[in-house]
Amino acid sequence: MKKRILVAPLNWGLGHSTRCIPIIKALINNDFTPIIASDGAALALLRKEFPNLSSIQLPSYNITYAKNGKLFKLKLLKDSPKLINAIKKEKKAISKILDQNDIAGIISDNRLGVHNKKIPSVFITHQLNVLSGSTSWLSTKMHQKFIKKFDVCWVPDIEGEPNLSGKLGHTSSFDIPIKYIGPLSRFTFKHCEIKNNLMVLISGPEPQRTLLEDKLMLELKNYPGKIVFVKGLMENKQTVEIKGHMSIYNFMTSELLEKTINESALIISRSGYTTIMDLAKLNKKAFFIPTPGQFEQEYLAKRLTEMSLVPSCTQDNFTLKKLHDVPAYEGLKAFDFETDYNNLFSLF
Structure with missing residues (x-):
């Protein structure tokens, strides 16, 4: 029987779910069975992309932004009790899911409560350092505290220069293993006639x-x-x-x-x-x-x-x-990087 891996992206915009698409495809190609777990638009998108895969709804973080950008940090601070509560609900949901399903591993894209000591748990983030202005040291420390509950952290970038994430995805010291897995994209470049300006x-x-x-x-x-x-x-x-x-x-x-x-x-x-x-x-x-x-x-x-x-x-x-x-301006260019999924998935 194929090992089942829970893939759980955060529902905050569509980016976390879309960058999980190549990982879900790689799991299938490497003889695993992915199970999708998320909420809202992120879950809806992945259900459309993978209609034949099982999916589970997780508790929502219900994150919204302030209308005034200057109040962004204040709004997040105000919502933090709601966020902590959602993470607690998420952890309970994961325990229940593991009791009811035979799951061999977890891949969480920025869902802070989706981990369990019983099975290998991976956290995907490009933010080893979390920028929040004058409180960056505190937001980084808090984020890293959550990440340390996982077995390994996958950073979707390259370790050296040039890279895409800059100081966000690169830090001099961290207590859990970090693997740079290369930029993740569901897309393939094709030479096409330009039809849209x-x-x-x-x-x-x-x-x-x-x-x-x-x-x-x-x-x-x-x-x-x-x-x-x-x-x-x-x-x-x-x-x-x-x-x-x-x-x-x-x-x-x-x-x-x-x-x-x-x-x-x-x-x-x-x-x-x-x-x-x-x-x-x-x-x-x-x-x-x-x-x-x-x-x-x-x-x-x-x-x-x-x-x-x-x-x-x-x-x-x-x-x-x-x-x-x-x-x-030059525009963006692809990196010549091949993700070693065999090595990454050996954790499971």
Whole structure:
């Protein structure tokens, strides 16, 4: 009988679930049976991608962002009791799942309570250091305390230079084994005819997802080229609305998304780490608008702009004219890295 591995991504935007797609495929290819465990849009997405796999609903973290980016940290602090409670519920749910199912291992992508001493437990994160402004030392210490409850930490980046995560994914000392598994992407680069001048990719917690959607809809109405706009709303049925030069999708499954990104000259998106990994894999030019107040996205956007790879600006400051900066930047490029899944899965 094939060993069953629980794969549990955090439901915070779509990035954690989408970067688990190559891991789920690798588990299947290496003769394991993945079981998906998550909630909300993350669970809905993976159920669409893998309709034949078993899936389990976990307690929700119910994370939302402040409307004002300056209040981001305060909002998270205010929500922390709710977050701790969700982690406790998650741990109870995992104990029950293990009692009722024969599971050989756990792979948690940023779900802090999804581990158990009875079986090998892996934590996936690109944040060994968690940026939170003046409290970065505290948020890092707290995050690392949670990670230490796992057997190993997989970082989706490369250990040396150049790398994608910078100081987020690299630290001089850590108490549990770290394995750099290379950038994770569900996509494959293909040489395609460019059919879209611009593609917009949005996801992430509300209300900031909607605020960016409204901002870009307004700014891009006078854009002269062809636009594909993907809202990142995981609904039961895919919808497409045509407005002049713009095709608006509520969501795209992986196959269509890969094809459309490959066929697009420029991508506007958040500077979420999974998006960066995907666009690097597909060798894309991009423009980044980090989520207001989210230190990690602001750091990544600033770093890539300083490296002359991708221009960026704040959400409030974005205008159509900002896209004139794009030709001066190199764009993102794929790393020549082969993930050794045989070695990674030997833990189970």
